[in-house]
Amino acid sequence: MFLPDFDYYAPESLTEAIGLLMQLGPSARVLAGGTDILVKMKSGLLAPSALVSLKNLHELRRIRWDADRGLVIGALATHNEICNSAVVQERFLSLAEAAHKLANNQIRNRGTIGGNLVNAIPSADLPPILIALGAYVTLKGSDGSRTLPVECFFTGVSRCALEPEREILTEVVIPPQETTGSTYLKFGLRQSGALAVVGVAAAVTMEGDVVRDARICLGAVYKTPTRAIQAEQILVGKRWNNNLLEEAGRAAVGCCLPISDIRGSAEYRRDLVRIFTRRALKCAITKGHV
């Protein structure tokens, strides 16, 4: 198909970009990679009057470690930049691994973390691990900025808390933490270029064999990425073993509401949630990296 007509802006500063959004009104959209929005525009699902490209806002591409704030990832960092980043690999290898599991190499070269979050599809690969690691986002508007935990960012299928006519998501921050291990496991229908049928992220804080803290987030099985709180509660304070993880896996199934579609039935997805929750937990507990 063909892209519909639209006006194109490539502002040189964040202030200018926010100003443009306010001036252009609600039918303008931010372009930050384009791997989702251009596809939607070509297939006629979206027809914004204008695109405001962030490509010149180079400061939003940085990935850095800040002793106080933690890992700060600019919203324009591409998936490949995240998975190839030394500081990401050193601090939160699981995030680098999750970024590597996303789509295919071509998409990873173009798509950005900010775009991945704002697009807000339930099967997105980055949100589960970001939520499990307690990440938050910074949203900048004309009158200042606000922060929001990624967990609270999603409000529905393709819906999020960002106000598109006055805000830009500028960074994703993973705070320093006690977590001893984390992982993101994805079940896709081929090795590359497949959406998650089920995604499970787990982050644990272990004290020897005892689980002090656990955070589990499920992807692709609810209208938003969703915490499996009841599964976490089963684990906390207990010495881990396979049976305990299986129990947590079964509880996680109660925390999701998958649909049946061409990628899998609800029944299959629910069983996969059990299996992958158990496997993700075991991986987070035993793999020895965050």
Next chain:
Amino acid sequence: MIPSTPADQKPKSIPRAYSHPGLPEPADKNYAVIGKSKPKIDAREKVTGQARYTADLKFPNMLYGKILTSPHAHARILSIDTSEAEKIPGVKAVITHKDVPTLKYGIAPARWDENIFCIETVKFVGDKVAAVACIDEETCYKALKAIKVEYEVLPAVLDPLHAMDADAPQIHPEYPLNKNTEIHQNFGDVDEAFRKADYVRTDFFIGNRTYQAPLEPHTATSIWQDGKLTVYSSTQSPHYFQYYIAREFGLPMGNVRVIKTYVGGGFGGKLEPTGLEFGGAVLARLTGRPVKMFYDRAEMFAHNRGRHRQYMKLTTGVNADGRILGVHADFIMDGGAYTSLGIASAYYAGAMLTLTYDFENYRFDMNRVYTNLPACGAQRGHGAPQPRYAFEAHLDNIAKELGIDPMEIRLRNARKPNTITPNEFVVNSCEMVACLEQARDLSGWADKKGKLPAGRGIGVATGSFVSGAGYPIYRTDLPQAAAMIKVAEDGTAATLYTGATDIGQGSDTVLCQMAAEAMGYTYEQMKIVAADTETTPHDFGAYASRQTLMSGAAVKEAGEEVRKQLLDMAGEMLGLPAEQLDVRLGKISAKENPETALSFEEAARTFFVKKGPLMGRGSYAPPKLGGKFKGAPVGTSPAYSFAAQVSEVEIDEETGVVTVLDVWDVHDCGQVINPALLHAQVHGALYMGMGESIWEEVRFDAKGKIQNPTLGEYRLPTALDMPRVHSSLVPSYEPAGPWGVKEVGEGATLPTMGCFRNAIFDAMGVSVNSLPLTPEKVWAALREKRKANGEDVWDPLACECFLE
């Protein structure tokens, strides 16, 4: 299923053995050019991006065309209003059925059932309704949107198993009960064979609708000037395009020129002209300007002509030792809205089942039904791969019941050379046994079968395919292939002119190797002009794995004619009889005295000065093949390839994910011309077979609309999904082929689906009886098995829900 029909033909005696009168295998195979992995003749152009495909072509004043298609699976067209579209600036033509010939067309003459644009009803989502030609692509989409079509939606046939119901909607009034092709063939006495058998078993399998998904979309640019129509097209057969385009427009074939550019894959889907050629020609005629048309990815899926989904019931009777006595194949295939190549697909589905195993009694019943879905056609292996999957799975079920090793039951039944199948195919060379033995030994079958760790399994399957169809698609006495070679005036180059069609598989390369070998020339000095109906001699094109044998035979004859004339001239120059001379790699020498030498160039140049152009001509027509029963020509071939495949898989017992670890593919394809290209064909065919085995399926919603017409959701495997591939050959010589060649292009697709199913069966003891063998199906089968074993299987639907 289909009611079993009484045997309408008396069992008759068919000779079981045969000896081919062709050339004997040469003792000396010291070839200079063939049998070597020469680089592809077009490799440099392709990897540097210089190769121009049809979509790359631009002509002065060229317009762009697009087709408006039906949004409904089945509907009556009440009215079409093009007036708004015509007013849009930049729109040069808008056409509907009123502006085009109403002659029905199709690639198969027995059922011409398609119109350029629908007249009364649309028959699937994507059926052609109108077309536009505009100054650019963008204007085309605006124009398409402005065409107003009023439809009355009709009930649609979406389930092929109910297409023949008395109360099913009728799709084509000419074909009652939506029967497109009905086949009842009976060879020997199957009922008697079943009575005599120690064990008779029936199994039922379902295939999947898959699509060729070539990398390059279909494209055509039409130029209609001074009464002559020129079409540049992404085609597998310039000849069939020329024939059918000329027929549709009432033009002499000489006034239709079809030129193939570089083609980015076809796999069967580009064998017949489409709305791009037919619509494009009309738009070019009306506007007087070149018109370029293409399908985007979703339109390619809608146009389809991919693999038929088959519903396959197989009954087989065997001796206690596993010898097959008789087989009854009872199939239904979903043809979609039109015939395409489906008549042949339907016949192939049953005809090819008799090849790899030798049995005497065979019955084949088939109904290819019309549905309101995109039309199916020929996809790599034509109708044969799904029945092959079914039969290989069925045979493993039999072997298990009898306690016979799957490898052993195949060896006991394997076809032998110089035999005739019950449906009267003459098989000359056949190394089925050697293929199985080599696959067994390379894979370490004896150490693995029954001895692999939990979750691992090993399976075997076979395949066989034609090396060119014995008869062309429409009735004609044209030879199958022809070739010309013209040697340059100074002898430093030679150009092969052939209608053979390189669509990426490498026929240009192997035919140039063959030409050089026959001429005594070097491959590096060969040039080629191919697949242009005006400049190259007739050839039917790239389908039915025909070109290496058939086009190759014509090229060999042309090369030998050059060689003879050259040696006659050299004899004159050297004062020696031509019979005493030999030419190899461009050097002419006396056989007795190699010191007496002359270069190809010198002799060729002298020839030109004294006698004019040095040229050779060749053509090839196969002998009359096959029996006299209805449908007998389908499946005939001068020669058949054979293959055995062993695969080892690992199954995630919880999720059902199948990881293919290793595949050993052993082929009998006669003399190999280019080993590197041959193994590439095996890899490619295996890749395609793998995709159809585990991943690929075109899915439809309840209204007949494709749910996954994208490469994101129609999941072809990726490089990361590929197993280790071990492609191997057995020595073989085919007396009916030039230098002893046979096919490899399609045959390698055949064993894979059954091979994987059997490996899963071996690993887990569960049978997945429908394609693709998705993780979810394996997961479901494993759960059923555990439940049947009385194991406690956790129910994911019955757990406590914490959500509000």
